[in-house]
Amino acid sequence: MTETKRTSGERVLPVAVVIGSLLLWWGLAAAHVFPESLFPDPLAVGKGVVEEVITGRLFNDLVASLFRVTAGFLLAVVLGIPLGLVLGSYGRARAALLPAVNFFRNLSPLAWIPFAILWFGIGDSPAVFLIFMASFFPIVLATVAAVATIPMVYFRVAHDYGLTGGEMLMRVTLPAIAPQVITVLRVTAGLAWVVVVAAEMIAGRDGLGFAIWDARNGLRIDLLVSGMIVIGLIGVVIDRLLFRLTRIPSVRWGYER
Amino acid sequence: MNDKLLCLDDISHSFGGVEVIRRFSLDIEPGEFVAIVGPSGCGKTTILNILSGFVRPASGRVGCEGRARMVYQHDGLFPWLTVAENIALGLRHIGDPAERDRQAADLLELIRLRGFEGHYPHQLSGGMRQRVELARALAGDTDILLMDEPFSALDYLTRLRMRRELALMLEERPRTVVLVTHDIEEAAQLADRVIVLSDRPARIRCELRLDLARPRDLTHPEVVDGIHRLLFELGLEEDRSDVRGDVFVDA
Amino acid sequence: MIRSSMARWIVGAFGLLLVLGLLRFKPWQEEVVRPRQQLTVGFLPVTCHLTCPVTDFATKTSTSTRFQSQRFTDFPTVVEAIKGGRLEASFMIAPLAMKMREQGLPIKIVYLGHRDGSTVIVRKDIPARSLVDLRGKTFAIPSIYSNQYLVIRKLMEDQGVGADEIKFVQMAPPDMPAALAAKAIDAYFVGEPHAAKAELDGSGRVLYYAKDIWPHFISCVLVVHEKLIKEHPDVVRDLVRGIAESGEWAETHRLAAAKVASPYFRQDEKVVRYVLTQPKDRVSYRMLTPTDEDMLVIRDMAIKVGILKTPIAMSDLIDREFIPKDIRPADIDMAGAGK
Ligand SMILES: Nc1ncnc2c1ncn2[C@@H]1O[C@H](COP(=O)(O)OP(=O)(O)OP(=O)(O)O)[C@@H](O)[C@H]1O
Ligand SMILES: [Mg+2]
Numbered sequence: 085m086t087e088t089k090r091t092s093g094e095r096v097l098p099v100a101v102v103i104g105s106l107l108l109w110w111g112l113a114a115a116h117v118f119p120e121s122l123f124p125d126p127l128a129v130g131k132g133v134v135e136e137v138i139t140g141r142l143f144n145d146l147v148a149s150l151f152r153v154t155a156g157f158l159l160a161v162v163l164g165i166p167l168g169l170v171l172g173s174y175g176r177a178r179a180a181l182l183p184a185v186n187f188f189r190n191l192s193p194l195a196w197i198p199f200a201i202l203w204f205g206i207g208d209s210p211a212v213f214l215i216f217m218a219s220f221f222p223i224v225l226a227t228v229a230a231v232a233t234i235p236m237v238y239f240r241v242a243h244d245y246g247l248t249g250g251e252m253l254m255r256v257t258l259p260a261i262a263p264q265v266i267t268v269l270r271v272t273a274g275l276a277w278v279v280v281v282a283a284e285m286i287a288g289r290d291g292l293g294f295a296i297w298d299a300r301n302g303l304r305i306d307l308l309v310s311g312m313i314v315i316g317l318i319g320v321v322i323d324r325l326l327f328r329l330t331r332i333p334s335v336r337w338g339y340e341r
Numbered sequence: 342m343n344d345k346l347l348c349l350d351d352i353s354h355s356f357g358g359v360e361v362i363r364r365f366s367l368d369i370e371p372g373e374f375v376a377i378v379g380p381s382g383c384g385k386t387t388i389l390n391i392l393s394g395f396v397r398p399a400s401g402r403v404g405c406e407g408r409a410r411m412v413y414q415h416d417g418l419f420p421w422l423t424v425a426e427n428i429a430l431g432l433r434h435i436g437d438p439a440e441r442d443r444q445a446a447d448l449l450e451l452i453r454l455r456g457f458e459g460h461y462p463h464q465l466s467g468g469m470r471q472r473v474e475l476a477r478a479l480a481g482d483t484d485i486l487l488m489d490e491p492f493s494a495l496d497y498l499t500r501l502r503m504r505r506e507l508a509l510m511l512e513e514r515p516r517t518v519v520l521v522t523h524d525i526e527e528a529a530q531l532a533d534r535v536i537v538l539s540d541r542p543a544r545i546r547c548e549l550r551l552d553l554a555r556p557r558d559l560t561h562p563e564v565v566d567g568i569h570r571l572l573f574e575l576g577l578e579e580d581r582s583d584v585r586g587d588v589f590v591d592a
Numbered sequence: 593m594i595r596s597s598m599a600r601w602i603v604g605a606f607g608l609l610l611v612l613g614l615l616r617f618k619p620w621q622e623e624v625v626r627p628r629q630q631l632t633v634g635f636l637p638v639t640c641h642l643t644c645p646v647t648d649f650a651t652k653t654s655t656s657t658r659f660q661s662q663r664f665t666d667f668p669t670v671v672e673a674i675k676g677g678r679l680e681a682s683f684m685i686a687p688l689a690m691k692m693r694e695q696g697l698p699i700k701i702v703y704l705g706h707r708d709g710s711t712v713i714v715r716k717d718i719p720a721r722s723l724v725d726l727r728g729k730t731f732a733i734p735s736i737y738s739n740q741y742l743v744i745r746k747l748m749e750d751q752g753v754g755a756d757e758i759k760f761v762q763m764a765p766p767d768m769p770a771a772l773a774a775k776a777i778d779a780y781f782v783g784e785p786h787a788a789k790a791e792l793d794g795s796g797r798v799l800y801y802a803k804d805i806w807p808h809f810i811s812c813v814l815v816v817h818e819k820l821i822k823e824h825p826d827v828v829r830d831l832v833r834g835i836a837e838s839g840e841w842a843e844t845h846r847l848a849a850a851k852v853a854s855p856y857f858r859q860d861e862k863v864v865r866y867v868l869t870q871p872k873d874r875v876s877y878r879m880l881t882p883t884d885e886d887m888l889v890i891r892d893m894a895i896k897v898g899i900l901k902t903p904i905a906m907s908d909l910i911d912r913e914f915i916p917k918d919i920r921p922a923d924i925d926m927a928g929a930g931k
Contacts, residue, residue: 119773119793151612158609198672205678206662206669208616240395241417244410245430245477259421262598297665298858300766301637307858332597337420337463 124306129313132306141295142314148290149280150318152208156215157276164220165265168227169257178228185228189221194282211291214283219272226268230261263330263338270326277319292318347485347517352391352401354384355542361387362398363542371484374511374518374555376528378571379538379546385521388543389487392519407484407517412474412491418462424473425449425458431480448476451510468499475507479514486516493523501559504530508556525575529567530557537574547574629657631820631827634670634682637663637857638765639784639867639875640706640812641683645856646838646849647831649929650922657830661856666764667735674699674817681816681831686887687894688737689815693909694902698818700911701882703832705812706839708803709867709875710740711787713796714779715772720799723751723758732763732771732780739811740781742893747805772796783811784867784875785859792866801874808879810886821911832914837922839877844921846872852929882910 106126112118113125124132136142171178171185193214200210234257242256284293292315299307330339347369354362361384369375377385390396393409410431411417418427428445435441449455452472462470471491478486492500504527511518522528528535535549549570557564572578635644648661662679664670667688673679675697683705692699714720718729723744733741741760748758763771765786771777773795780787790796802809814835821828842849850865857864867874884906894900 119795122770122773122793147612147615151609151616154605154609154612158605197669201669201672201678202676205676206673235415237413237415237417238419240411241413241419243395244393246433256419259419262421294665298637298663300764301665301858304858304860329601332601333423333461334421334597337461340463 122305124309128306129309132304132310133313136295136307136310141290145290145292145295145311146314146318148208148294149284149292152211152283152291153215153273153276153280155208156212157219157273159212160216160219160223160272160276161269164223165227168224169231169253171224172228172231173257182228185221185224188217189225191217193218193279197283200283211280211283215276215279218279219276222272222275223265223268227261227265230264231257234260259334262335266326266329266335266338269329270323273322273326274319277315277322281315347392347407347519348402348404349388349391350402350404352398352403354387354391354396354398354400360542362391363544365401365543365545367536367545369517369519371517372515374520374531374533376520376522376532376535377538378522378525378528378535378575379543380540381523383538383541384543385538386489389489389519389521392485393487405485408482409485409487410478410483412478412486412488416462416470418470418474418477420462423459423461424454424465427462427473428477428480431477434481444480448480451479451513452476452506468495468503471495471503472506475510479510479516484517486518488518488520490522491520492527500524500527505556507531511555525568525571526559529564529571530559531555535567535571537571549574629824629827629830630660631657631681631824631831632660632662632679633831634662634664634673634679634684636665636667636670636683637859638786638812639864640709642842642849642853642868642875643705643835643838643877644683645853646842646922646924647834648856649852650838650841650924651834652928653925656834657827659831659834663856663858667737674815680820681814681828683812683814685735685738685811686813686890687739687742687899688735689813690891690894690900690904690909691737692815693904694900699815700818700821701813701887701909702816702821702828702911702914703814703835704810704880704882705814707808707810707876707879708801708873710781710783710802710809710811711798711874712744712779712781712800712805713768713772713787713790714799715775716795716797718778720779722799723748723753726779727753727757728759729778730759730761730776732761732768732777732782734765734782735762736760736897737899739809739890740783742890742897743802743806743809744781745897746893769793769795785863788863788867788870788874792863803873808876808886810882810890813882825914829914833916834922836880836916836919838924839880840919841921841924842868842877845924848924848926848929851926852924881912881915884910 110126113120113123117123133142136145171181196214196217197210200213204210204213238256238260239252242252247255280291281293281296284291284297292311296308296311296315299305299311329335349365349367352362352365353360365388367375367388377388379385387396389411391398391403392405393411394403394405419430422430425445428448429441432441432444435444449458452475454469454472454476457465457469462473465473471494474491478488492503495503508531520528520531529549529551533551535551537546537548538544539546549567551563551567553561553563559565569578633644633647635641644661647659651657651659664673664682667684670679670682670684671688671692674682674692686701689699689701714726718725720726720729731744733744735741744758745755748755761777763777763780765782768777768780768782768786769789772780772790773793779799787796787798791798802811814832816828816831846868847865850861850868854861854864887906887910891900891903891906895903
């Protein structure tokens, strides 16, 4: 529980790696191994970032992408966990639906792009739909697996102590699956963030993914790289944030056994 | 308080093709402490499950007039609740929060885990966990305590200590107890009546009564004698002539 | 404990969504009321579609229909948007428009996007003088449904190069300059500015301008859905006039056109300016009436290479009803251009 104090090496090393890669990048660019307009140096990319920040496009794109990811992901969580609970608890429903869920889980969300446009047009909703499709099925499957592996003894204890119905759900089933569900949430949030880049290829006017595609179309590799950097950084922030879920005291047990 | 009756009348049960219990009967007096010993896989847990109502026997009658709680063979504490929250589960029926807190504090005192209220089960030792589980089962006003090898996972010394604590706790909060155990010492040291079961399908091979106040010393002559008797009955020791206590060999 | 911290997370998650939603949709900004009619027109950031953003810019201030240009990044998405009924007018490559028509999608070609404006680029270190020298080489095209592909196939035939003597690969236009620089491909034929890019990078040189192969080469057309023609013929009329006048203006105001269009394309103004001026006739925005002759050539080539199956009738495909008689350059106020 208590964070062990990080040694100075642990703190210095990641910074050194970042600086090292920047130097390598800069060296490659300065040596003109690749044409300059196809392989910009860090300075040009930095200028690109500044340009995007000043025009307000970066903030706009960031908000657009985060909005879509949050909406699609939350929708998947809000619908996926209950469905997983139902499938995990009722053998018949599981037998009927699990093969279908497994089937869809294997489809790349990008294959849905034509249908996303057909059903949702262009703009936010098809992207939200694709992110939903990317995260929903893994969440359902993980919830089903988690429910199926709850030790019987917990339900018996709950019964002995008079917990029934909704209380059983809130005080036994949900807390018992929480650690596994949190793990899958971390994984799928990363997945959703990856998918947004592809989802935003669908004609929109904004979004970090769109900005990357657009920069590519616009022959602006510097803006493309600055978009990549922002996407990578936000991805790290999202994972750090969701990592804190595993720090909730009442789920620690799931990670310390 | 404990004027209810716990009884099994001509019970038979099998799982699939495996006959586990055949025509089994047992009556337990209110306030009695009954220990059940027997070879592994003979059906002890199944008998407890039938007593608690979790398993419906294929035939026979179960009488259980009173509220029963089980202490499980494997960790039955909720790992997502703290010590205090787990114990509070046993006090759910008490409406008045102040009274509930008072009783929870009493129980913590009883199991000597003051200061550990906010700890989660995975932060406790095995013995501490078992004490919390006992406290949770003893909390409130249930009548019957069903225990399935509650101390089997503990080391020898802790086991000795836990037996003592169970005896002391029962002194404060008397219950009708059915204790399933592999540990003959444990049975002899705690029970009013030890029931020795045969191999599957379970029958009562013999009963041993021990009329002695708890807590008992392990070296008390009557306890030592009970251990000898039980070992003999299980075919693990030669017959001894200086038998004490009453042994009834089942017909 | 679980309840309270979980509850905090749940509230936090939905709070985040709410905040993002507010930042995104800015409900405090009052919607500008637009009494005027409005139509969204799709385009890709290629010079062939230049008149689309120019028309958007021109109708910002005009009093007729407002044309909102919507940038797409690829043609399949454009097609899907039209099929889904989310887009009623767009620029697209001519054979693809025919393919859609063949599939029964009720669209009509009402105007052309441009003339010329495509270029064959070869690697600088390959001393090719014609397609004959490109035998056995890898050649990139944007799509087999593109006019560029049809024209190259025709030229190969003319020069006596067999259909399988050049290795064709389909590639997204923005990737072509990089692929050429990496020597993954040896030559490519694409709409500007993706050809000029390799020239500016120094990795490629011009082998043919489109006009050298096929004078007044056509690659892109303006299509509209028949539903729009039926329900709002006046809007279609406004649109074709707007595009035509924007073209006339761009023809004579090339530097200004580069300035207007580059933010819409989100491309470097220098690149757009280069395409529009080096040389001046690299691309042209005049003579944009789709004639049956031109379209028949494209159709027959498409059938020949197997991308179309039926000889669709020109009367089904083309609607010249909306083309204005006299085309004057659009009156464009350069204030606010380039942003
Ligand atoms: N749910 C079940 N399904 C099928 N067979 C079962 C089930 N539960 C118990 N059995 C069988 O019944 C027999 C008795 O099991 P039980 O758990 O009652 O034994 P036990 O006396 O408690 O053993 P141990 O001392 O090892 O805990 C075993 O042979 C086991 O195979
Ligand atoms: Mg057992």
